[in-house]
Every structure is written in C-alpha cells, then in structure tokens.
Amino acid sequence: MRFSDKFGALAERSFRLLWIGRTTSALGDALMPVTLAFAVLSAGGSAADIGLVIATTMVARTLLLLVGGALADRLPRRLLLGGSDLFLCAVQVAAGVLLLTGHGSVTLLLGTALCYGAASAITRPAIAGLVAQTISEARLQQANGLMELSRGAAQVMGPGLAGAAVAIASPGSVYLLDAATFLVSAVTLALLPLAPPARRSEHTHIFAEIAAGWSEVVRRPWYWVTLCGHAVWNVGSSAFAVLGPVIVARQAGGAANWGLVSACMAVGALIGAAVSMRYRPRRPLIAAHLALLPTVLQLAALTGPSPTVVVMGAALVGAAGVALLNSLWSTAVQKLIPEEVLSRVSSYDWLISFTVAPLGYAAAGPLAEAIGVTRTLELALAFVVAGVVAVLLVPRVRQLRQSSEGGLHGWPDLDNRASDDRPSTLAAAGEPR
Template identity: 40%
Template sequence: MPCCPYACAHACPQKRKARTVFLPKSLSVLRERPYRLLWTARSISAVGNALMPVTVVFAVLGTGGSVLDVGAVLTCQAVGQVVMLPVGGVWADRLSRKLVLLVTDGAQAVCYGLLAAMVLLGQTAVWQFGVTYTVAGMAFAFFTPASRAVVPELVGAEDLQSANALLGLTDSSTKVLGPALAAVLLEVTGPGAAILFNAASFLLSFVLLARMRLARPAEPPQRRRFFAELREGWTVVARRRWYLANLIGWGVWNFAIAFFFVLGPVVLQQGRGGAAAWSTVLVTGAVGSIVGGLVALRFRPRRPLVATNATALFGAVPLALLAFTAPVAAIAAGVALAFVMTALVNEVLATVQQQLFPRELLARVSSLDWMISLLAMPAGYAVAGPATELFGTRTTLLAAAALIGTPCVLLNLLPGVRSVRALPDGTLTVAPAPEDRAAAAPTGCPRPPLRAR
C-alpha cells in the first residue's frame, strides 16, 4: 500500500524512514540516540570548560593574586589529573561508565557553582581556586577514560571512527570559540558569570547523560583487589609490545612539541611580530585541528597505525621552520598542517584502542594513554629552557624536530604495527605477530587471531 504524503510520520513507518536518509553517512552515528545524547552533553560541557583558561587567570588576579598564584592554580589541575588517572581508569572499568560520567559532571557542577557564588559575592581567595581546579583535574581523570570506553557501547565497530571524530571535532571547535566567548563575558559581566556558565554547562550535561541508556552486561564484572585490576590493564598493554611502543612514541612526540610552545613566543618576540604573530600561529593551529576532525570523519586508512605514524612526521615541520626563522605565515601554515594531522591521528588511534582491546579493560588502557601524554608535555616545557641555554635555540629546535621524526619512522618497522589492518566493513583485525601470540592466549588455551569485537 503506498504511503500517504499527508500521513503523520509517527503513524507511518515509511514516512519515518524517509526523514533520516538526508543525514550524511559520516554523521550517521547521530541517529543513535544514546550516542547523540553523549555527543550533545560533551559539546555543552566542553563549551563551558573552554571558558576557564582565560577566566581563571583574570579571576585569580582580581582577588589580588600574582602570576605565581595563577601558575599554582593551574598546577593543581595537572596534579589532580596525573595522580588520579590510574584510579579513574580502574573505577571506570569496575562501575557503570554512565554512573562515572554522571558523578564527574555532578561534582564539577557543584564545585564551579560554589566558586561562582563566592566570586559574585566577592568572598574568594586563591586557595578556593586551587581546590576547585584540583577537583576538576580529579574529575577529568575519571571522566576521560570512561568517556572513551563508553563509545563502543553506543555505536557499532564500523562507526567508531566517525563517533570519535565528531567528539574530537567538538573539542577542537570549543577551544577556538571558548576564549572568544570568555572575553565577551569578562568584558560584560565579569569572571563570576563565566564560571557560573561553566557550572550550568556541567549541570545540563548531567541531565542529558542521565537520559542515556546503556545495555546491561550479561554478567557483572568480577571484582578483585584494586592493584590487581590496575596491573591487569597495564599488563594487557605491555604484552602487546607494538602498541606500548606506539604509546611511548607518542609520549616522545608530545615531549618534543612542547619545545615549540616554549620557544615559539621567544623567537617571534625578536622582531618577528611578538604577541600578535604568536596569537596568529595559535589560532591557525586551532583551525587546523578543526579541519583534521572533519577529515577524520571520512578517513579510513587500510593500515591505521602505519598511516598515523607517517602523518605524525608533519609535527616536525613547525619546529624546523621556527629553527630557520621562516616567515610567520610559513610557520602558521606549518602549525596548521601539523595540527590537521594530529587531530586525524588522535581519532584513528582512539578507534584502534577501542577495537583491539577488550571492552572491560578499555578505561584502564585509556588512562595509561592519557597519563603518558600528560606527563610528557610538562617534561618538555621544563627541559626546553635549560636545553636552549646549553645548545642554543636553533640546535634545540632541530633536535626536537628529530625527536618527533625518528620514532615515527622506527615504529613503522615493527611487524605488530604493520599487522593492524582495516577490513572493508570498518572493523580492525590484527595478523598474528610473535608478540601477539603470547598476549592473545594463555598457556594451554589456544585462541583464534585477534579480531575486533
């Protein structure tokens, strides 16, 4: 029977189906209501959080704090993240990931709400910012592993990269829009309103996530001692030596790129445009991240790890251009190219992680990934200055460029890295490599080759 064009869409299945065909294939994951709720919640809270890097500086200074106080507050967040990441990974695997996301959003909504009230009432001190940022860092340590690990529960394996790319695209976009919105709010209303906006964003995220339904596991996970579960997650990574090497290689990449952010302003300050030129470079890099997120929606490399390590070589370009004092426009273009590739790599690697590790261990694996990255960049910031004093700016920048390029090339020589392949349906498979045989099956218990779940 033909469908009546005037029929109600809810009463006519053919009509209801026709309304969904206009969504591009790369955005088809948004048809899944649980994922759509996660993406919307993440987008809203990311906008609020993007206000804070600018807002907190002026809020602390407004209380009579110094530059050292600003640095101490930001350090509280970093310490909270690094210390609690292993704990967050274990508990995000132990508990419902939805529950972990709700608790972290609720905690941040309360903390930022209280801080906003104190700022608006003029009753703030520097220690209150330190406490809030410590809690925010601890919440991040729980939220991030749970947020990555929950995605495979919401979409199929073939849609994982699109789902990750959309989330990454949102994060990149908010990093561009957030500082501009923060500047408007600071000018019009002051830091209290900006902090209150952030608290409201977490509250709205909480409401959306509360409506997200996850399938219940067939069997509840078996509980063991905390350190036994922590060791189990890290052992799974260590046994796949090619994957651990990839994580360490990316830690080196983050360590080396930190030299650019330390020495870039110094070089550009020397008659090269100063703060205006550096701002242009940073904005161009942020735009590059957005473009990379858009490309990741459709990019499907046949050998994901080989492709990501090859594209990561572009991270050496801005360091080399800065070393040879290239024009600001060329440095900005190099940064844009590097961050296009970085955004692309991040989403592909997240998909590899989600498909090649058991779901019950994903949060612990993700926490190790994040911990290596978070430790590497501060180490690079700390080393860049002394290295420049010893070896000079150009030599230091070229050495950092070599640090980026060398691991990228060496990693692609590993058989395990080359063995990860994408199937036509978007799922991943790993050909049996010597190091995988030991990881894939315990003694006396043979298993088939590792395949995406």
C-alpha cells in the same frame, strides 16, 4: 555528500546524546583557562598563583588517572561520568557564588582546581570506553572524529567567549555558566538508552585492578611501544610551543603574529578532525603515525626563522595531522582492546601524555639557553622523527589492516576469529557489548 552520510554517527541516539553532553562540557572546559586567570587576579592573587592553580589541576589529574581507569572498568561508566558532572556542577556553583559575593580567594580556587583535576582523572578514561558502547562498529571512527571536531571547535570559541563574558559580567558568572554545562552533560548521560553492563568478575582491591591494567598493557608490545613513541614525540613537539612565541614575536608584527599561528593550529585541528570522519585508510596505524611527521615542518620553520606565513602554514598542517592521529588511534584502541579493560589501558596512555609532555616544556627553555635555539630545535626534530619511526618499526603496527566497512584484520588473533564470534559494538537491540 548528504548530511546523513557525513554525520551518520549522530543518527544513533545513544551516541547523539553522548556527543551533545560532551560537546557542551568541552565548551565549558574551554571557558575556564581565561576565566581562571582573571578569577585569581580578582581574588588578589598573582601570576605565580595562576601557575599554582593550574599545576594543582595537573598534579591531581596525574596522580588519580590510574585510579580513574580502574573505577571506569569496575563501575558503570555512564553513572561514573554523570556523578562526576554533578559533582563539578556543585563545585562550580559554589565557587561562582563565592566569587560573585566577594568571598573569593586563592585558597578557594586551589580547592576548585583540585576537584577539577580529580574529576577529569575519572572522566577521561571512562569516555574512551563509553564512546565504543554508544555507537555501531562501522561508525566508530566517524564518532571519534566528531568528538575530536567538537573538542577542537570548543577550544577555538572558548577563550574568546570567556574573555567577552568576563568583560561584560565577571569571572564568577562564567563559573556558573560552566556549572550549567556540567548539568547539561549529566542530563544527557541520564537519558542514554544503555542496558546494564555485563556482570563483572568479583571485585578485587583497586590497586590489584590497576596492576591488572598494567599487565594488559605490557602483554601488548604494539601498544606500549606506541605509547613510548608518543612520549618521545611529545617531548620533541613541545619545543614549538615554548620557543615558537619567542622566535615569532621578534619578527615584524610581534606578539600578534603568534596569535595568528595559534589560530592556524586551531583551524588545522578542525580540518584534521573533519578529514578523519571520512578518511578510512587501509593501514590505519601507519597512516595515523605518518600524520605526526608534519610536526617536523613546524620546528623546521622556526630554525630559519621563516616568515610568519610559512610558520602559520606549517602549524596548520601539523595540527591537522595530530587531530587525525587522535581519531585513528582512538578508534583502533577501542576495537583492539577488550571492553572490560579498555579504561584501565587507556589511563596509561593519558598518564604518559600528562607526565612526559610537561618535561618537554620545562626542558626546552633552559636547553635553548645552554646550547642555542637552533640546536635545541634540531634536537626536537630528531625526537619527533625518532618517536614516529619507533612506532612504525613495530610489526603489528605495519600489519594491521582495515576493511572498507571498518573491520580490522591482518593479525593472526584477529583473522582466526570467526566473524560471528567477534563482539560488535552494539547488539541489534541497541545494547552495549
């Protein structure tokens, strides 16, 4: 297959610029978990302080996600993302300089984490809408696959690069490097050749727009039931991350074996993203959610416990399935949800992921102590299967079909629309829908 066929989405200038910016930003984000830990320690903090800084980012993001979704539907998404990038660039420069000059403190890092969480609450819903604005409909799934691929590659390379950079230089230097990635992203967004957005209806109160987003969610049972299924799956799958290191570390090789398992998960995510760029299933939502079932293999491999090589293989397949789901699901949502409410609707998806997954992480350890590791893993297996089955029982999930060109049909409200009435992702002149 020719490069132009496999990476054809990059032939479209708008998406290419967005992809370059988001890939650079993703690499910067991937540097921060390792850097943050060393920054806290260098500022005189403890392990508890590291947890507090991480929690601050998560809480800020969770509390502001719905506001971010409403803003992304109200304001031009490119300007919103660019402003967020410039804001975080300034924040990281300030933090980096203070750390380099010996003025770093846990309080400073808490403030930085708060800014990071608030900005990401705006960024994530906005990206969902902006990808669809920068690519033709036929290449939308490929574009989402590329975004997933670059995110996975950044997560693979980031921790190692951060560790080397901290060892060679200092945490403050990595903060400045992260600031540079935000600047690159802001520049690419400024260069996006997008026309001004369509005139919005008269603005209402921000909370009214958030409520309107919720109304858009509940009037689509296929969407909110699927989100509930994802939430149940998240609770079950979290047991692997919590109990896996404990079980694998007891085997020959110890903690190093869990490093191999984690590496396999990273490789699996890259494979899944690469597959999603070429695989266009006839029943996209069925294929996407069947791809979540290999998570059962990961959990089952721990109940043995199985040899590390078996756990590694199961983790690779499971991670590949999650990456495939992410790409297929994002593409379907971007095509089925109206552009003017897409960010608000997507923010509820992110919100459920952020709020439910930590509950699973928190519950797995105490539950294993109360009822045993094996029974906890069996319960997690049941949650994973139940989450997938709940989604597959939704009639519209089973009915939705995809043509070889990427068009969706199989629902009356899709099939009854004349083809020339359907909004294309980009007009012939390159303008957003």
